[in-house]
Amino acid sequence: MSKLTLYVMSDSIGETGELIARAAAKQFITENYEIRKYPYMNDEEHIRQVLSEAEPGESLVIYTTVLEHIKNLIDTIGYERDIPTIDVMSPPILAIEKLLGYAPKREAGLIRRIDENYFRKVEAVEFAVKYDDGKDPRGIDKADICLIGISRTSKTPLGMYLAHKNFKVVNIPLVPEVNPPEELFKKDRRRVIGLVADPKKLIEIRQERLKALGLRDSANYASVERIQKELEYSMDIMGQVGCEIIDVSSKAIEETAALIIDHMTKQFGDKMF
Numbered sequence: 001m002s003k004l005t006l007y008v009m010s011d012s013i014g015e016t017g018e019l020i021a022r023a024a025a026k027q028f029i030t031e032n033y034e035i036r037k038y039p040y041m042n043d044e045e046h047i048r049q050v051l052s053e054a055e056p057g058e059s060l061v062i063y064t065t066v067l068e069h070i071k072n073l074i075d076t077i078g079y080e081r082d083i084p085t086i087d088v089m090s091p092p093i094l095a096i097e098k099l100l101g102y103a104p105k106r107e108a109g110l111i112r113r114i115d116e117n118y119f120r121k122v123e124a125v126e127f128a129v130k131y132d133d134g135k136d137p138r139g140i141d142k143a144d145i146c147l148i149g150i151s152r153t154s155k156t157p158l159g160m161y162l163a164h165k166n167f168k169v170v171n172i173p174l175v176p177e178v179n180p181p182e183e184l185f186k187k188d189r190r191r192v193i194g195l196v197a198d199p200k201k202l203i204e205i206r207q208e209r210l211k212a213l214g215l216r217d218s219a220n221y222a223s224v225e226r227i228q229k230e231l232e233y234s235m236d237i238m239g240q241v242g243c244e245i246i247d248v249s250s251k252a253i254e255e256t257a258a259l260i261i262d263h264m265t266k267q268f269g270d271k272m273f
Helices: 015-025 044-051 068-080 090-100 110-130 155-163 182-186 199-212 224-241 253-271
Strands: 004-010 033-038 059-064 085-087 145-149 169-173 192-196 244-247
Touching: 004 015, 004 044, 015 033, 015 059, 044 068, 059 068, 068 085, 110 155, 110 169, 145 155, 145 224, 155 169, 155 253, 182 224, 192 224, 192 253, 199 224, 244 253
Parallel strands: 004 033, 004 059, 059 085, 145 169, 145 192, 192 244
Antiparallel strands: none
8 A cells, every 4th residue: 555545524523534544544553654634524415525536455444424415415425336435423412312212413513512612601701700800991881791799799700600601701899989980871771680688798798808808897898878878879870871770689590690681682683602
């Protein structure tokens, strides 16, 4: 044999087939081989053209596809031209189908969509960190969800939780002495969520926060007067924005997040991202 040519064909990007081809070839003491990868092979004419170049006795076709008509075409051409074809996907799919008792989706590129979902999640988490606590008001324009509220209303943990659900979240603290960024009032109010809490609950949380910082728990930050003033101010801002308001006093982060996701689904459907 002059040179072994491994044809890797896929209905997606072909990474799986290429890895298998390379791993198999490495088991032999030879470097005299070539891997030719052909991704997104869903067109019958293109498949026929590629396989017409394969030489019998020197070529092997390794393919990954969940599309039965593509599988049948590759196998048929391989049989007619005496070129071995290896179907990577069918054995595990058929085994899983037998165990579960129902047919697979047979949708091309599903694993790629899973990868894209993963990268979107990473991007959303990085976004939440970058625009946490009003660090940069420019994040308001880019955000899927904008959380507003006074200190200790769970803005940051809620933003991180929603980021793991793929939402890009910015949170803006509302403080009476500081005017909210202008971008907040220009944001689609359906994407703004106001967070409030019972004053007694906030006192407890803020007192614990002060203790953790080694400060006196009687500081103005945890006083009922201060908290009441902040809450009234935040309600005024939320009224101006016209946003959805959620009382987080007795809710776990997961519960509040579920309410927000439900709100986003009702408002935007599939276009909430």
